Amino acid sequence: MNINLSKEAQEWFQQEMQVKKGDHVRFFVRYGGSSPIQDGFSLGVTKDEPIDAAITLEENGIVFYIEDKDVWYFDGHDLNVSYSEKYNGPQYDYSKNEQQ
Template identity: 45%
Template sequence: MNINITDEAVNWFKNEMDLEEGDAIQFYPKYGGDSPFQSGFSIGMAIGSANEPQVTTEKQGISFQIDEKDIWFFDEKDLYVGLKDGEVAYSDESLN
């Protein structure tokens, strides 16, 4: 499993969340909503490193991570992060 993130999405995180090189974003399951990974769950995000990073990708000096305890949620699928209508969008397939 991998995290794939577009340059536009990285710029969104940097601007909207006031991130600097060396910062980290953690993705995790959130009860409620819907996602392409698990029905009844959406994807949450938080500034900070995962306790036990299982999946990590770095882009423009920012680390994007998923913790070991949350890996079940993604069901062995890649996470694609991009922008849709100016907002962050998540998918289990390319957003290009």
């Protein structure tokens, strides 16, 4: 599994969440909401230090990550983060990782 992040999404995180070089951004599982891969769960995001990061992506000194305890949610899918002009925020899409 991988995290893929568009340049526009990265810029959004830097501007709106005020993340900078040396910071960590965690994608985590939330109970409730909707998701195309897990009924009754959705994806959240926060600026937080990793405890047991399983998947990481470093872009411009910022580490985006998923904790080991949240990997089940992705069910073998990659996380693709882009920027949505319509919602003025990140958009999360999932693609099946064929290397699993």
